[in-house]
Amino acid sequence: MDTRCIGWCIILPIAFLSAHRGKGNECVPRSFGPDRIVCVCNATYCDTTPDNEPKIPRNGTVYWYVSSKEGLRFSRSEAAAAFGSCENGKSRNAATLTVDVTKKYQTILGFGGAFTDSAGINLKKLSEATQDQLIRSYYDPRLGSRYLLGRIPIGGTDFSTRAYTYDDHANDVSLERFALAREDYDYKIPYIKKAIELNPEVRLLSAAWSSPAWMKTNDNINGHGFLKEECYQIYSDYLVKFLDEYKKNGIDVWAVSTGNEPINAYVPFERINTMGWTPKTVGKWVGDNFGPTLAASRHNETRILALDDQRIELPWAVEGMFRNEKARNYTAGIAVHWYTDSFIPATVLDRTHADFPDKFILLTEACTGSNKLEFEKVLLGSWDRGQEYILSIVEYMNHWAVGWMDWNLALDKEGGPNWISNFADSPIIVNPETDEFYKQPMYYALKHFSRFVDRGSVRISITDTDTVKATAFVTPANQVVAVLYNKNDRPTNVVLNDANNRGNSICLELPAYSMNTVIYALVQTSIN
Numbered sequence: 001m002d003t004r005c006i007g008w009c010i011i012l013p014i015a016f017l018s019a020h021r022g023k024g025n026e027c028v029p030r031s032f033g034p035d036r037i038v039c040v041c042n043a044t045y046c047d048t049t050p051d052n053e054p055k056i057p058r059n060g061t062v063y064w065y066v067s068s069k070e071g072l073r074f075s076r077s078e079a080a081a082a083f084g085s086c087e088n089g090k091s092r093n094a095a096t097l098t099v100d101v102t103k104k105y106q107t108i109l110g111f112g113g114a115f116t117d118s119a120g121i122n123l124k125k126l127s128e129a130t131q132d133q134l135i136r137s138y139y140d141p142r143l144g145s146r147y148l149l150g151r152i153p154i155g156g157t158d159f160s161t162r163a164y165t166y167d168d169h170a171n172d173v174s175l176e177r178f179a180l181a182r183e184d185y186d187y188k189i190p191y192i193k194k195a196i197e198l199n200p201e202v203r204l205l206s207a208a209w210s211s212p213a214w215m216k217t218n219d220n221i222n223g224h225g226f227l228k229e230e231c232y233q234i235y236s237d238y239l240v241k242f243l244d245e246y247k248k249n250g251i252d253v254w255a256v257s258t259g260n261e262p263i264n265a266y267v268p269f270e271r272i273n274t275m276g277w278t279p280k281t282v283g284k285w286v287g288d289n290f291g292p293t294l295a296a297s298r299h300n301e302t303r304i305l306a307l308d309d310q311r312i313e314l315p316w317a318v319e320g321m322f323r324n325e326k327a328r329n330y331t332a333g334i335a336v337h338w339y340t341d342s343f344i345p346a347t348v349l350d351r352t353h354a355d356f357p358d359k360f361i362l363l364t365e366a367c368t369g370s371n372k373l374e375f376e377k378v379l380l381g382s383w384d385r386g387q388e389y390i391l392s393i394v395e396y397m398n399h400w401a402v403g404w405m406d407w408n409l410a411l412d413k414e415g416g417p418n419w420i421s422n423f424a425d426s427p428i429i430v431n432p433e434t435d436e437f438y439k440q441p442m443y444y445a446l447k448h449f450s451r452f453v454d455r456g457s458v459r460i461s462i463t464d465t466d467t468v469k470a471t472a473f474v475t476p477a478n479q480v481v482a483v484l485y486n487k488n489d490r491p492t493n494v495v496l497n498d499a500n501n502r503g504n505s506i507c508l509e510l511p512a513y514s515m516n517t518v519i520y521a522l523v524q525t526s527i528n
Helices: 014-018 117-124 128-139 182-198 229-248 262-266 279-295 316-322 325-330 347-355 383-397 441-450
Strands: 029-031 037-042 061-068 075-080 095-107 110-114 149-154 203-208 255-257 303-310 331-337 360-365 401-408 428-431 436-439 458-462 468-474 479-486 492-498 505-510 514-521
Touching (some): 037 128, 095 401, 095 468, 110 441, 117 182, 128 182, 149 182, 149 229, 255 331, 279 303, 279 316, 279 325, 316 325, 316 347, 325 331, 383 468, 401 441, 479 492, 505 514
Parallel strands (some): 095 492, 110 149, 203 255, 255 303, 303 331, 360 401
Antiparallel strands (some): 029 037, 037 436, 061 514, 095 458, 428 436, 468 479
């Protein structure tokens, strides 16, 4: 490759990856088939990513992190070269991406995953040292993924070993018998507290899959059941009691949604814990009951999130709810799940933002292996599933989402436990027989964002192509962070241009099927 430059430039072919490495631990790879590589962690060793020194690249320095189908995992290179025009034998055929820091969009809240019963059950099967390694892998701001969000189910989900709520005593309208479950004390609270100890900036959001069955029209934890109107206030008090109990255990909850996937109540024979709403009824409940109750409680800074369901329901379901002006005023954001994304374009997120620009959009649940037609629920080392994650995150970022959250933090090799056998995959799979866990490509897809796109970062404009997808941000530390995914089955040359500094370019050769995070210092003159 011709690497001559005119002016200041940086040409980074894949061979350059070994030129500079940080002092973090390397991935210990294990193959489960062609292009199916995991990184193995145990009580004494796990791959890590140390803080860069200096955090902001020196003027003219570019940091580049790469994970690839071929086997690279968060491999770091650093070039002590400044910006300029690129003259390269292959650059004439390169994909040209243009960054424009003057075009700014949403402010980022963060990335994270869910503290389900199943995640806690699997964590508890490991030695304490290995448990700590796993939580650090996600939440350690120095060596891990730097997660800033965590989701807490209010009571049980399908990813529990039984169906339960916090008051399964019929007609306990005074909620005298309300109590957290053993699962909270064994599988949720201990690991949430570890995450908060690692990073006090973590924000926690929560959702109930169902009210107690006796509050519902069908007297059941699942099925076609809705909250009885005479229970609107009782259920509001029930949710505030959950917040009270978690606060007693040293955990403040930042947001509560109106309920996980109420659309499941309309699905025939669906066994997942669920409680249905219509846009009108959820608007009435929030406007008349839950909103005022929360505002009058000690948790009056806890936010309410609408929907917490599929984007196929946008924007109509939110429009219906917000016809109740009181409900709209009590609601801070809109929570979305990804499971029907193949049926509905991301432009519905743009329409929702345009209609309700004062309400943030947050992707609160995603996982692979959940499709009932997929025979293998856990597919160890699957690059295709990692690709699904990173392309989804790029898409959501480019359509106004302020964050993206995974589902279970850890599952077993079967994809559970799950009380209705609704198994799924996870970025981390636990193997208690050998006291180790496996980081899958999905883990690194999220880390390419969460590690560098800090809370308070602002998305900026970047162009992309059909084969190189991209999104970009300016961080509070004045870094430009661009995340690129090469969908090509061969290495692809990319020229990254700065629209506000003519002639300034970064030339990269992206490996085939690769996730790339590129970081450089914001040139202040570019936004004057």
